[in-house]
Amino acid sequence: MKDFHTLEDFNFKDKTVLLRVDINCPLDRETLKIINDARIRRIIPTVRELMGKRAKVVILAHQSRKGKWDFTSLEQHAERLSKNLNYPVEYVDDVMGDKAMKAIRDLQPGSVILLGNVRELDSETAKLDMFGHAEGELVKALVPVIDYYVCDAFGAAHRSQCSLVGFPIKVPSASGRLMAKEISALKAIFDEPRRPSVFILGGAKFGDASEMIDHVLGTGMADTVMLVGLAGNAFLYARGTNLGERSLNVLKEELTDENLQAARDTMRRYGQRILLPSDVAIERDGERLSILVGDLPVDEPAIDIGDATIEKFTKVIMSSRTSFMSGPAGMYEKDGFGVGTKALMEAMIDSKGQSVIGGGHTVGAADTFDLTDRFSYVSTGGGALETFLLGQPLPVIDALKYSFNKYRFDDI
CATH class of the missing domain: 3.40.50.1260 (Phosphoglycerate kinase, N-terminal domain)
Incomplete structure (x- = not known):
């Protein structure tokens, strides 16, 4: 039985969609350049589908967190995203200020922008539940300029953070293709392992x-x-x-x-x-x-x-x-x-037998050895995957379920 919306449930044409993804990539410690862009490549189907539905796509993401050596801007992520999409993705070095608002309002159907590192905002990582985050500054700033929220960030699904759990309380929301695929595949593989x-x-x-x-x-x-x-x-x-x-x-x-x-x-x-x-x-x-x-x-x-x-x-x-x-x-x-x-x-x-790998560095290693495509399944999740395997709730999934129940009877 379905308990959260997916992309086929909404008409995205000419609508502004806030797409939260997990493209937190391994970086070279000396150059801070992306070593492996596997997580960027895994979100491409969702981005392409939204573009094909003529949505105005606003991508929100993070790289590491404040205080860590690999906490950087997402400019090179936008470049990698553009290369993998074969379509220019504009990088906007702002999350919710005037620059971001103008870029969102100027978006044309079928176009994509990537906003700045959302973890620049201290409120992003505040210790709050979904309802607390729904009243945060980021949600209040962006909700007036978006129509839908889509989460494809399975790798961060274990975190109760503003950009991950706050929006589903306020706007109709859906899982992206990667998120839905992860949940379905992992349940099938680990509920009854061979x-x-x-x-x-x-x-x-x-x-x-x-x-x-x-x-x-x-x-x-x-x-x-x-x-x-x-x-x-x-x-x-x-x-x-x-x-x-x-x-x-x-x-x-x-x-x-x-x-x-x-x-x-x-x-x-x-x-x-x-x-x-x-x-x-x-x-x-x-x-x-x-x-x-x-x-x-x-x-x-x-x-x-x-x-x-x-x-x-x-x-x-x-x-x-x-x-x-x-x-x-x-x-x-x-x-x-x-x-x-x-x-x-x-x-x-x-x-x-069934062979499954998960986590950014593990997938990065498989890519390095050119083995990725030979596993039964490759998960983008690290901490989220471990939380899932421990049978513990995933805050992002809970938020999507809440949104499903709240908006399922509306004309959306």
């Missing part, structure tokens, strides 16, 4: 790993969890493994007593169903070197899983019928240290 099912959790996040593991193993969603990347290193440390000073420095912000105790409790609860690396790869004299986890040197951090771990994990994956990966196994961007991530991804594909 057995055995293995989850590979990596990347830089550690704080939420214990809760995720407890849920997917406790509910039977997964039979085995593999931990790689910084999450794997953190669990090794929680187990008592000496990681070396450089490896610990990378993790220090998340190595709280609470997180470490949660990791120990999780490992005690599930035992051998949680697989950790037995060796890791370091860089020595410009070369990749696999070394046992207990022998890590002080000044050489672990930046990939090692060869023995790759062999062991690959065998487990190859025998699975459902495999899911969120987070790369190491610094795949660095020459010679994408080996672990690539090997695990190839095993997922070669297993011939």
Whole structure:
């Protein structure tokens, strides 16, 4: 049964549509240039459809958040969007001021503009629910100049932020094609996974790993969890493994007593169903070197899983019928240290079972290795995907459901 509007429900011709997307891209730390534009490419079908329906499309998006090194303008995102659409997308370096208002009013049917980084506004990230955000300055400023709101930002669907949940309270709203596809596909894949099912959790996040593991193993969603990347290193440390000073420095912000105790409790609860690396790869004299986890040197951090771990994990994956990966196994961007991530991804594909990856950096790695199109499904979500898999509510979906019930009987 349908519980939120989709694009076929409204007549967008000559109407102004505010389209919220998630095009938060991985950037090069030195140049701040986009490394991978997978998230931009995934929203193209929705943008093209709205253009084809002769809508005036106003895109709202974010890149990182204040205080982070990759918090930048969206000018280069507009350039990438233009290239992928094969149509010029005007970048407006303003969110709700006079410049933005003029650009919105001047829009012609079938045209597209991209407004500035919405997280320039402190009110965007205020701790409020959908009803509180609906009274925010951004909603009050833009509602008078728009007719519809469309959300295609599944990657941010776990966040209760103004541009994501405020508008559906005030105007007829719908999910974009990517959002609807994500929800449908993920339900189909994870409600009844084929057995055995293995989850590979990596990347830089550690704080939420214990809760995720407890849920997917406790509910039977997964039979085995593999931990790689910084999450794997953190669990090794929680187990008592000496990681070396450089490896610990990378993790220090998340190595709280609470997180470490949660990791120990999780490992005690599930035992051998949680697989950790037995060796890791370091860089020595410009070369990749696999070394046992207990022998890590002080000044050489672990930046990939090692060869023995790759062999062991690959065998487990190859025998699975459902495999899911969120987070790369190491610094795949660095020459010679994408080996672990690539090997695990190839095993997922070669297993011939259902293979799913999710999260910006994971998808970026798959693109780097030219593997993206070979998975059963590729999700744009990171935190949203994890929230979905934990069975927790997604604020954006809740807001769209509210809008569906509020506007479903109107002549729209």
